[in-house]
Amino acid sequence: MPHHKSAKKRLRQDGKRRARNRAVKSQVKTAVKKVLSADSQEAPVLLRQAQSVIDRAAKKGVLHWRAAARKKSRLAKRVRVEAS
Numbered sequence: 001m002p003h004h005k006s007a008k009k010r011l012r013q014d015g016k017r018r019a020r021n022r023a024v025k026s027q028v029k030t031a032v033k034k035v036l037s038a039d040s041q042e043a044p045v046l047l048r049q050a051q052s053v054i055d056r057a058a059k060k061g062v063l064h065w066r067a068a069a070r071k072k073s074r075l076a077k078r079v080r081v082e083a084s
Contacts, residue, residue, distance in 0.1 A: 024062040043079045
C-alpha cells in the first residue's frame with residue numbers, strides 16, 4: 001500500500017482509469033463480435049456502429065489510433081468477403 005499522499009491519489013486515479021478503459025475495451029469487443037456474428041444484411045449497419053465505437057475508443061486514448069484503424073480495416077474486409 002502507498003504511504004505518501006500523492007501515491008494514494010495516484011492509486012485512486014489508476015483504479016478509475018483502469019475501470020473506464022476496461023469498459024471501453026469491452027464495448028469494442030462486443031461491437032466487433034456483433035458484426036462477425038451478423039448475417040449479410042445486418043453486417044453493414046453493425047459495421048458502421050462498430051467503427052464508431054472503435055473511433056471513440058481511439059479518441060479517448062484507450063486504443064492507439066493505428067490499432068483502431070487496423071481493427072476497422074480488418075472488420076470491413078471481413079464484411080466485404082462475407083457479402084460477396
